[in-house]
Amino acid sequence: MRRHRRPVSFRAGKLVAAMSRVTVKDVAEKAGVSISTVSRVLTGNAPVSRELHRRVVEAIEELGYRPNALARGLRIRRTAVLGLIVPDIANPFFSQLARVIEQHAHLHGYSILLCNSENSRERELQYFSLLTSQRVDGMMVISSAATHEQLNRFQSNTDAVVLALDRRIPGFRGPWLGADPYPGAYEAVGHLLALGHRRIGIVRGLEGTISSDERFEAIVRAYQDHGLSEDPWVFGGPYSVETGVQAGNALAQLPVEKRPTAVIAASEFSAYGLIQSLHSHGLAVPEDISVVGYDNTAFAELFRPALTVIAQPIERMGERAVEKVLQMMEAAADEPPPPVAPLPGTVRQRPRLAVPVPDETLPTTLVVRQSTGPAPASAALRLA
Amino acid sequence: MRRHRRPVSFRAGKLVAAMSRVTVKDVAEKAGVSISTVSRVLTGNAPVSRELHRRVVEAIEELGYRPNALARGLRIRRTAVLGLIVPDIANPFFSQLARVIEQHAHLHGYSILLCNSENSRERELQYFSLLTSQRVDGMMVISSAATHEQLNRFQSNTDAVVLALDRRIPGFRGPWLGADPYPGAYEAVGHLLALGHRRIGIVRGLEGTISSDERFEAIVRAYQDHGLSEDPWVFGGPYSVETGVQAGNALAQLPVEKRPTAVIAASEFSAYGLIQSLHSHGLAVPEDISVVGYDNTAFAELFRPALTVIAQPIERMGERAVEKVLQMMEAAADEPPPPVAPLPGTVRQRPRLAVPVPDETLPTTLVVRQSTGPAPASAALRLA
DNA sequence: AATCTATCTGAAAACGTTTTCTCCGCGAGC
DNA sequence: GCTCGCGGAGAAAACGTTTTCAGATAGATT
Numbered sequence: 001m002r003r004h005r006r007p008v009s010f011r012a013g014k015l016v017a018a019m020s021r022v023t024v025k026d027v028a029e030k031a032g033v034s035i036s037t038v039s040r041v042l043t044g045n046a047p048v049s050r051e052l053h054r055r056v057v058e059a060i061e062e063l064g065y066r067p068n069a070l071a072r073g074l075r076i077r078r079t080a081v082l083g084l085i086v087p088d089i090a091n092p093f094f095s096q097l098a099r100v101i102e103q104h105a106h107l108h109g110y111s112i113l114l115c116n117s118e119n120s121r122e123r124e125l126q127y128f129s130l131l132t133s134q135r136v137d138g139m140m141v142i143s144s145a146a147t148h149e150q151l152n153r154f155q156s157n158t159d160a161v162v163l164a165l166d167r168r169i170p171g172f173r174g175p176w177l178g179a180d181p182y183p184g185a186y187e188a189v190g191h192l193l194a195l196g197h198r199r200i201g202i203v204r205g206l207e208g209t210i211s212s213d214e215r216f217e218a219i220v221r222a223y224q225d226h227g228l229s230e231d232p233w234v235f236g237g238p239y240s241v242e243t244g245v246q247a248g249n250a251l252a253q254l255p256v257e258k259r260p261t262a263v264i265a266a267s268e269f270s271a272y273g274l275i276q277s278l279h280s281h282g283l284a285v286p287e288d289i290s291v292v293g294y295d296n297t298a299f300a301e302l303f304r305p306a307l308t309v310i311a312q313p314i315e316r317m318g319e320r321a322v323e324k325v326l327q328m329m330e331a332a333a334d335e336p337p338p339p340v341a342p343l344p345g346t347v348r349q350r351p352r353l354a355v356p357v358p359d360e361t362l363p364t365t366l367v368v369r370q371s372t373g374p375a376p377a378s379a380a381l382r383l384a
Numbered sequence: 385m386r387r388h389r390r391p392v393s394f395r396a397g398k399l400v401a402a403m404s405r406v407t408v409k410d411v412a413e414k415a416g417v418s419i420s421t422v423s424r425v426l427t428g429n430a431p432v433s434r435e436l437h438r439r440v441v442e443a444i445e446e447l448g449y450r451p452n453a454l455a456r457g458l459r460i461r462r463t464a465v466l467g468l469i470v471p472d473i474a475n476p477f478f479s480q481l482a483r484v485i486e487q488h489a490h491l492h493g494y495s496i497l498l499c500n501s502e503n504s505r506e507r508e509l510q511y512f513s514l515l516t517s518q519r520v521d522g523m524m525v526i527s528s529a530a531t532h533e534q535l536n537r538f539q540s541n542t543d544a545v546v547l548a549l550d551r552r553i554p555g556f557r558g559p560w561l562g563a564d565p566y567p568g569a570y571e572a573v574g575h576l577l578a579l580g581h582r583r584i585g586i587v588r589g590l591e592g593t594i595s596s597d598e599r600f601e602a603i604v605r606a607y608q609d610h611g612l613s614e615d616p617w618v619f620g621g622p623y624s625v626e627t628g629v630q631a632g633n634a635l636a637q638l639p640v641e642k643r644p645t646a647v648i649a650a651s652e653f654s655a656y657g658l659i660q661s662l663h664s665h666g667l668a669v670p671e672d673i674s675v676v677g678y679d680n681t682a683f684a685e686l687f688r689p690a691l692t693v694i695a696q697p698i699e700r701m702g703e704r705a706v707e708k709v710l711q712m713m714e715a716a717a718d719e720p721p722p723p724v725a726p727l728p729g730t731v732r733q734r735p736r737l738a739v740p741v742p743d744e745t746l747p748t749t750l751v752v753r754q755s756t757g758p759a760p761a762s763a764a765l766r767l768a
Numbered sequence: 769a770a771t772c773t774a775t776c777t778g779a780a781a782a783c784g785t786t787t788t789c790t791c792c793g794c795g796a797g798c
Numbered sequence: 799g800c801t802c803g804c805g806g807a808g809a810a811a812a813c814g815t816t817t818t819c820a821g822a823t824a825g826a827t828t
Binding site for chain 2: 021064066067068069070071073074079081084088089090092095096098099102103106111112113114115116118123129130132133134135153156157158159241272276279298299302303304
């Protein structure tokens with residue numbers, strides 16, 4: 001249905017103080033029209049005469065009327081709210097991602113319901129349920145620990161579209177959007193080779209978690225694709241400062257001729273810990289050992305030495321995330337209505353969309369800063 | 385009204401896949417009861433016989449029913465949602481604050497609608513309007529730029545309680561919760577004095593913004609209360625890395641006998657910039673110059689040298705914020721209903737609460753790390 | 769045996785919107 | 799002189815809950 005007139009907007013200055021809980025009925029009374037007319041002015045999807053339109057707008061402003069989003073949502077079955085489930089909003093990667101997601105959602109007229117799962121599977125599922133109850137139009141979930149069985153089961157209970165973000169959830173019935181660690185890793189290895197490094201170590205994340213394994217494998221593959229044959233020195237642990245510290249300690253123990261002259265850390269925090277630890281062992285970065293980190297949050301360039309990183313495309317990722325969710329919503333809206341009455345007792349495994357939305361991968365890149373430099377002279381000599 | 389039985393909870397594992405958009409009616413049908421009975425099981429505020437209760441719970445689980453929060457909110461006039469307006473969620477101070485706010489809100493059964501005002505007054509007011517439409521039960525606003533007139537006008541349009549957080553809004557008709565910079569500042573000056581420093585400079589924030597002025601005045605007062613008479617060296621600018629860098633440059637120009645041996649920065653970022661800049665001028669921290677920062681986010685201890693800071697009580701602040709909002713909501717609920725029909729055309733300046741909620745101040749503290757140390761020997765000598 | 773409670777249940781109203789349906793008036797086309 | 803279509807307005811039905819109100823059943827008390 002075409003819009004006949006611009007719906008009335010609620011700009012800042014024009015509203016005037018008034019009693020609370022004003023309803024469309026009050027507005028109608030004040031304007032001397034029916035509530036239908038007020039609604040038409042509000043939504044703009046039916047013609048209203050010039051004069052009545054004016055009276056309604058006036059009444060709205062004088063009463064400080066704010067439409068009740070609950071009632072509207074109930075009626076039109078859409079809320080213009082998106083749910084975002086993140087493992088830890090205090091983590092700069094997620095908080096920066098949340099920022100751009102919020103920004104783009106706002107741009108499209110959507111609000112964000114923020115859920116911090118605190119890395120708990122229990123809470124993640126709880127939030128999934130909550131968002132379903134709140135009837136959000138879409139969800140973006142950066143999954144902590146939920147299994148795909150659980151998520152799939154929950155997903156079939158909701159009408160919202162759901163996008164797995166950043167962390168892949170194998171088996172999950174729904175699209176995924178994230179970054180491919182390989183391009184950045186390939187660049188990183190190339191960069192280090194060009195600087196004369198030949199022994200390049202890796203500080204990886206926990207074994208067994210998907211995204212951690214993926215990053216590690218990408219680095220190893222980059223390693224091989226550059227023709228390095230030797231098995232790299234590897235240290236593993238959670239993505240934390242502590243892991244980096246331990247890696248540094250282990251590194252310092254190694255005889256200098258076996259010690260990597262460069263290390264790629266799969267986490268920003270491990271990189272910080274690593275550098276600190278190396279420092280405390282009298283090893284300078286990048287003079288003695290070069291370090292490549294991950295993620296490229298604002299702190300990477302604040303840190304001394306400023307951290308060379310395999311950068312995730314945070315901006316692009318947030319932008320694409322909301323675009324993708326919106327696109328999924330459109331597709332879902334065009335879809336034929338659900339296949340009428342399912343047989344009683346039948347567990348309906350209806351896929352959210354008839355035509356499945358494809359996964360989407362954004363490339364990582366290398367951002368060179370000061371934590372990487374030429375391989376130390378001794379190594380360079382041996383090279384020559 | 386007493387609760388007769390525990391309302392049915394929606395635990396993770398027990399829900400089973402089913403078609404979407406299940407309503408209380410479907411549940412009632414499946415269980416062979418009326419919708420009233422289902423509702424009673426849901427809310428738990430009326431007795432339901434053992435047998436019917438069982439059947440209803442069973443039906444709920446089999447259908448994967450999730451109550452519609454919109455309909456419920458519409459009916460009971462509460463949403464269990466709190467709005468949070470922050471200037472920039474990517475700023476670690478705000479993201480850490482948001483984290484603990486979300487955590488405590490969740491603890492009390494509330495969700496958080498996140499609004500990132502991007503430091504824009506326009507958007508802040510827009511969000512205020514939005515949250516009103518969404519009928520959130522309460523708002524916490526860390527105000528960027530809105531004036532109290534605007535906020536007051538908007539506030540009288542909402543039924544939600546609203547708390548000004550962190551940044552004071554003079555003239556705003558509503559309580560404020562924030563930190564008092566003085567205790568931390570007093571400790572900081574004392575700490576520096578004990579280390580032998582006598583010339584202590586200040587990198588302050590922009591002149592004219594409330595919280596910036598407050599911090600500055602607190603530091604100056606601490607200065608005086610410790611008996612320092614000389615006017616401190618002062619550099620001003622926005623709370624940014626760049627300001628710190630410029631301050632460092634200015635500092636480096638000073639003749640050494642006039643140069644402060646310690647600097648207190650009113651912002652974490654200024655402190656980082658300052659240290660970087662001093663470094664680039666060949667001045668070591670803390671050997672040549674000690675630096676005290678602000679805020680105590682996670683980065684402060686990651687940074688090298690780890691930053692001594694005047695710490696804001698982030699945890700406590702977030703916790704108190706939601707407790708206070710909840711308490712305000714209770715008070716508002718007990719309040720006599722609004723004084724009936726206001727005269728037509730009357731602008732009702734109704735205060736949100738009959739008995740105003742008092743402002744609340746939490747103390748800052750000093751956290752000593754490595755960026756502060758004994759005053760350099762030359763200064764110490766002159767002292768002796 | 770009749771009444772009185774206490775406990776439980778269901779029908780229906782309400783919450784504040786949007787939208788369908790009906791109706792009205794009016795100018796255009798036959 | 800009708801009908802047709804169309805711009806415009808209002809009444810009323812829906813959306814999915816909670817809650818009030820009125821009954822029903824059963825056990826206890828007279």
